[in-house]
Amino acid sequence: MTPERWQQISRIFKSAISLDGAARAAYLANQCGTDESLRSEVEKLLSSHRQASAEDFIGGRAADDGAVLLVTPEELKPRLEKGQKLGSYLILDQLGAGGMGEVYLAKDSRLERTVALKVLSPDISEDQRRMQRFRQEAKVASSLNQPNILTIFESGEIDGLTFLATEFIDGETLRSYLNRERLKTAETIDIAIQVLTALEAAHEARIVHRDIKPENVMIRHRDRVVKVLDFGLAKVTEKRTATQHDLDAEAVTEFKTTPGVLMGTINYMSPEQARAATVDERTDIWSVGVMLYEMVTGLMPFGGPTSSHTLVQILDKELPAFPKVVDAPAELQRIVRKALAKSPDERYQTAKDFAIDLKSLRRQLDVKRSVDDTDQEPDDKRAGKEPSKTRVLVFALVAMAIVTAAFFGWSVWRAARARSSSVVIPAPGPVTPQPERRLTYSITVQEFRNGKYEPPYTMAAEVSFEPKDRVRLNVGSPQTGYLYILNEGPRDGSAVPEYSIMFPSASANNGSPLLAAEQHILIPAEPHWFQFDTQAGVERLWLIFSEDAVAELESVRRFASKETQGVIADMTQNKLIQDFLTTHSATKPETEKGETLTTLTMPGKLLLYPVRLEHH
Amino acid sequence: MSRERQGHTLQTTALINEAYVRLVDQKNVHWANRSHFFAISAQIMRRILIDHARRNAYAKRGGGAQQVSLDEAATVTSARGSEMLRLDEALKTLATMDPRRSQVVELRYFGGLNNEEIAGVLNVSENTVTRDWNMARAWLYQQLSESAAN
Numbered sequence: 049m050t051p052e053r054w055q056q057i058s059r060i061f062k063s064a065i066s067l068d069g070a071a072r073a074a075y076l077a078n079q080c081g082t083d084e085s086l087r088s089e090v091e092k093l094l095s096s097h098r099q100a101s102a103e104d105f106i107g108g109r110a111a112d113d114g115a116v117l118l119v120t121p122e123e124l125k126p127r128l129e130k131g132q133k134l135g136s137y138l139i140l141d142q143l144g145a146g147g148m149g150e151v152y153l154a155k156d157s158r159l160e161r162t163v164a165l166k167v168l169s170p171d172i173s174e175d176q177r178r179m180q181r182f183r184q185e186a187k188v189a190s191s192l193n194q195p196n197i198l199t200i201f202e203s204g205e206i207d208g209l210t211f212l213a214t215e216f217i218d219g220e221t222l223r224s225y226l227n228r229e230r231l232k233t234a235e236t237i238d239i240a241i242q243v244l245t246a247l248e249a250a251h252e253a254r255i256v257h258r259d260i261k262p263e264n265v266m267i268r269h270r271d272r273v274v275k276v277l278d279f280g281l282a283k284v285t286e287k288r289t290a291t292q293h294d295l296d297a298e299a300v301t302e303f304k305t306t307p308g309v310l311m312g313t314i315n316y317m318s319p320e321q322a323r324a325a326t327v328d329e330r331t332d333i334w335s336v337g338v339m340l341y342e343m344v345t346g347l348m349p350f351g352g353p354t355s356s357h358t359l360v361q362i363l364d365k366e367l368p369a370f371p372k373v374v375d376a377p378a379e380l381q382r383i384v385r386k387a388l389a390k391s392p393d394e395r396y397q398t399a400k401d402f403a404i405d406l407k408s409l410r411r412q413l414d415v416k417r418s419v420d421d422t423d424q425e426p427d428d429k430r431a432g433k434e435p436s437k438t439r440v441l442v443f444a445l446v447a448m449a450i451v452t453a454a455f456f457g458w459s460v461w462r463a464a465r466a467r468s469s470s471v472v473i474p475a476p477g478p479v480t481p482q483p484e485r486r487l488t489y490s491i492t493v494q495e496f497r498n499g500k501y502e503p504p505y506t507m508a509a510e511v512s513f514e515p516k517d518r519v520r521l522n523v524g525s526p527q528t529g530y531l532y533i534l535n536e537g538p539r540d541g542s543a544v545p546e547y548s549i550m551f552p553s554a555s556a557n558n559g560s561p562l563l564a565a566e567q568h569i570l571i572p573a574e575p576h577w578f579q580f581d582t583q584a585g586v587e588r589l590w591l592i593f594s595e596d597a598v599a600e601l602e603s604v605r606r607f608a609s610k611e612t613q614g615v616i617a618d619m620t621q622n623k624l625i626q627d628f629l630t631t632h633s634a635t636k637p638e639t640e641k642g643e644t645l646t647t648l649t650m651p652g653k654l655l656l657y658p659v660r661l662e663h664h
Numbered sequence: 665m666s667r668e669r670q671g672h673t674l675q676t677t678a679l680i681n682e683a684y685v686r687l688v689d690q691k692n693v694h695w696a697n698r699s700h701f702f703a704i705s706a707q708i709m710r711r712i713l714i715d716h717a718r719r720n721a722y723a724k725r726g727g728g729a730q731q732v733s734l735d736e737a738a739t740v741t742s743a744r745g746s747e748m749l750r751l752d753e754a755l756k757t758l759a760t761m762d763p764r765r766s767q768v769v770e771l772r773y774f775g776g777l778n779n780e781e782i783a784g785v786l787n788v789s790e791n792t793v794t795r796d797w798n799m800a801r802a803w804l805y806q807q808l809s810e811s812a813a814n
Contacts, residue, residue: 049761051760051761054761054762055762058762061802062798062799065798093806094802095810097798097799097801097802097805099805100801100805101803104802106773106804109776110709110710110713110774110776111709111713112774113744113748115715117713117744117745117748179764308760355665356705356775357776360698360701
């Protein structure tokens with residue numbers, strides 16, 4: 049068909065389409081005259097138009113229609129079946145399938161634990177670049193150890209299948225939760241705070257997630273604990289400096305994602321990601337901002353029918369105000385606005401700062417709520433989730449009464465070959481000949497399962513604890529020396545955490561930090577326990593064991609009184625302690641884990657070690 | 665290519681992401697304006713889909729032995745792939761006769777723009793876009809029906 053003929057046809061078609069019946073026939077007769085082929089062409093087109101409309105031909109988006117092109121039959125078929133074994137993993141069920149492969153529920157027969165087993169699709173495991181990404185994911189995520197980050201157990205290859213075994217979360221993604229329910233403001237804030245807590249840990253290790261979105265956030269059914277998944281896109285930020293020392297650095301520094309290539313979901317992308325510019329931690333701040341906006345309003349702040357629409361909006365469009373119908377505090381809107389500043393410099397600079405504002409808003413809301421409904425029935429579970437408790441890491445003694453009793457009741461633990469409790473340890477005699485410090489500790493745990501406490505057992509490992517579990521620390525040394533134990537509180541917005549001195553205390557060991565060789569102390573003393581509550585976190589107990597008295601710590605011993613309960617309520621002192629710990633923890637002691645005992649060894653006259661007690 | 669809602673959200677997302685990646689890869693392109701940007705995006709999406717369709721068609725020819733186990737999904741895939749390829753061919757023919765109408769289809773179907781936006785990109789009235797669309801779609805439908813029958 050020549051362009052001229054085409055023009056002729058289209059001119060007639062254009063008018064004929066608005067006419068029908070006899071009028072159309074008359075018009076066509078008039079326009080086409082004796083040119084039968086012209087008339088037939090136009091009529092064919094008119095008929096095609098009718099059918100195309102009826103069938104909604106190319107009425108959707110090509111991206112939707114063409115999506116099926118990316119599906120291959122192999123991808124649709126699960127490669128493992130129930131009851132089948134992959135190495136030591138017994139497949140229990142298929143949990144889902146996604147872009148990278150399938151996810152199964154499996155049992156690891158070695159440890160009798162249930163895991164989520166991600167098995168990569170063959171075209172990925174054959175693809176070098178994507179395999180690289182997979183290995184990075186495993187490496188990066190396993191180098192992060194934080195209760196709000198999905199734990200990776202193992203990755204490897206068995207029978208030609210590449211897999212990743214992770215902690216199994218009986219829960220749902222935030223995406224599916226949002227699809228189902230409208231979230232309350234308080235819950236929205238709680239979820240955001242937990243995501244930010246995960247990011248804080250990642251960012252501290254200089255890892256940027258780069259793909260924060262509701263699909264990558266899981267909420268566990270049991271306790272509503274939030275887990276951030278898929279650090280597969282993460283990369284170590286470029287602005288890493290030499291002064292930062294973290295143990296995990298080596299694990300994550302050597303990889304980079306291809307520059308200029310953007311990965312991630314467009315709606316949650318930051319403007320700098322959209323421009324394919326260099327990104328840092330603040331890109332995650334933006335994405336949490338988008339997620340927060342979505343949780344509050346049920347709408348996407350930036351989004352359009354196509355990626356280009358969305359992109360233009362992310363770069364240019366001013367953040368829309370919350371719709372009037374949304375009942376959200378003005379402060380929340382301010383916070384979201386700050387997280388979604390187009391320029392990274394105007395955003396929250398750290399996940400921590402972002403979380404601090406959310407926590408303080410959460411507290412205000414609680415105060416308001418308790419004023420609003422004064423006769424609210426007490427609800428244990430709810431109280432457990434109270435965010436007014438700003439201590440993310442809550443480490444509470446069984447009850448307040450016991451707190452006091454335990455704190456001042458710590459006494460020298462008498463082993464089987466007991467000494468008298470009133471023994472005053474003599475002044476340090478000739479100290480051990482080794483030019484090193486050695487300290488041992490073990491943890492006695494009483495698990496709370498099925499409504500009652502199991503018999504206690506002692507272990508060396510620092511495992512994850514569950515709410516209500518109880519623990520007690522047993523610390524000793526083959527050497528004589530000065531022992532100090534500090535509990536590091538959460539920072540709560542300030543750069544300096546608040547410490548509590550747990551040993552020596554007014555009553556334990558007669559108030560002396562001096563520990564005799566082979567003397568063991570229990571913290572807290574029997575019959576008391578530390579008990580975890582329902583708020584997830586990591587509790588740090590610093591063990592400091594020195595040949596000589598430590599001046600920085602001697603000066604805070606006065607806080608170990610009944611009045612202050614060990615809390616060092618002096619920011620200058622806290623800062624001194626922080627500096628002391630930072631300076632001296634640059635080198636880590638060698639740890640040797642026995643069956644029930646961990647032995648720490650460090651060259652020199654001073655040993656420092658933070659015992660991490662993590663709980664869900 | 666009637667509108668069907670099939671559960672391929674993941675793949676749609678993957679496609680969009682792929683388009684996006686290629687879009688931002690056009691580093692040397694200086695975006696004259698929004699219109700230019702949308703036009704390029706639509707072209708990219710079209711190219712990606714055609715690439716996938718071609719790859720599918722190629723795999724079909726190459727992997728004859730595997731076709732024994734082809735299930736329904738594969739049939740849909742292969743039909744959709746060949747439709748995509750025929751649509752692309754027809755659009756190319758249309759472009760030689762009537763570049764503007766061809767572009768309307770590209771912007772709307774591949775680029776996902778609505779008529780108002782297309783009018784903005786092409787600097788014509790919205791009515792013109794509607795008329796162009798009707799004509800182009802009818803003609804494409806006819807072309808695809810004929811080529812399918814052959």
